[in-house]
Amino acid sequence: MKEAADAAENVTNSKPLEMVARAGFAVSGLLHLLIGVIAIRIAMGGKGQADVSGAVEELAKQPAGPLLLWTAFAACVALAIWQASDAIFDFEHLPTKKKVGKKLKAGLQAVVYSAFALTLAAVATGAGADQRESTSDFTVRLMKAPGGVALLVVIGAAIAVTGIVYGIRGIKKSFLKYLRTPSRPQARTALTVVGVVGYVAKGFALLLVGLLIIIATVTAHPEQSTGLDGSLKALRQQPMGPYLLAAVGAGLICYGIYMVVRARLAKM
Template sequence: MKKELKDAADAVEDASNSRALVIAARAGFAVSGVLHLLIGYVAIQLAFGKGGQADQAGAVAQLASQPQGLLLLWAGFAACVALALWQTSNAVFDYGQLEAKKKVGKKLSAAGKAVVFAVMALTFAASASGNSKNSGQSTSDFTVSIMKAPGGPFLLVVIGAAVAVVGIVFVVLGCKASFKKDLRLPASGTGRSVITGLGVVGYVAEGVALFLVGLLFIIATVSARPQESTGLDGGLKALREQPYGVYMLTAVGVGLICYGLYLIVKAKFARM
């Protein structure tokens, strides 16, 4: 029985390292990059008073409105599924050579990324099948339902704190350029500088956006107004209402575009 389980695990690991899955996973990075480009563009529009939904669902909706939009949606779905599977494989099979503490951290990080890409895949599928829903309203409904459950407010604060901490981690990774160890950078000095610059600005902007989302979760829970927890779109719109918010939101939008460009570049240079 143990031998059969080991053979099955080996077969799964071999499949996860197949050339086809790796190519599809790289496409997943590119798809995520395109979504961030669209989110950044909408964020800049919001800064100047134009409407739009600055989150993944809004970006997917923009893709759906393009010629051949349905094909683009299903292609995005397939790419994100492949990347989710690849990250799941990393969480299960990889990092065995690392010391225990680092191994756990790497595996948890890969598992978290797998969940993110799985959610992105579901967003593509929902939009392609015509079942998409305003993500801000979905987030609000989610927080309201948890708020009513036993221990719900505490759980929401924990979720908000976790998202905010992830945002801080992104900022630190950006400032330290730690993301470079996940890349096979080109030999050209100019190319390396451009990719590093995109990564630094992009990681910091993504971190700021995530921190705002987490902060909104906490504030809405503490003030007993869970309907105000409206995800990334709500966080960016709340940023615009602050002093100098137009400039800060524009900067975040530009940063998200940089992060999108970085992810597109990562599709080619990522260590897989």
């Protein structure tokens, strides 16, 4: 068993897999960039779905769309495998508390990139529209399940807390420790600015999603649980909403740029 585990660790830490996994960061960046563009379009009165599914569908409309989708799928699968390997094999030298935190974070990242890969594959195969379930429908089903209400509150709180963590990470610039920062001061400053703005914007968006899930659950109005797309569109209805939505969209574009740069500079 140990020999099999060692062999699996060697494969998942190989240079070829690392190169493809790095591209997964770029795919995440591209999707966030597209979500930001869609959000700005909505702020200006246009239409679109400002979430991962909407971004993937925008990608599919581009020239060589199927090739882009399958290439992005492969990159996300590779990064999911890399993160899963970290969750299973790495961080053993750390104290227990830090080790558990690092492994949990890597495991969650593996889930996120697996979800990206599934969305990309669904759209590439034409199954995206048939398999998509709205957040509201999911909330209705979960509310009816035993313990579903409590679970929804926990999910909403977890998403909201994640948003706060992202915001704090941006303000404290702690995301820089995951990068090999450029030596040139101008490049380092530019990377820091887009990282700060991007992390704060993504944190704000996640906080909105989490709060709407909690409110929808507590008030028994599942139609208010609308995911990222609905949260951003709800923001537009507030005073100064179009400007706030455009600012969040610009921030998500910054986060996308940061993730594309991370594909090159990340400490794997």
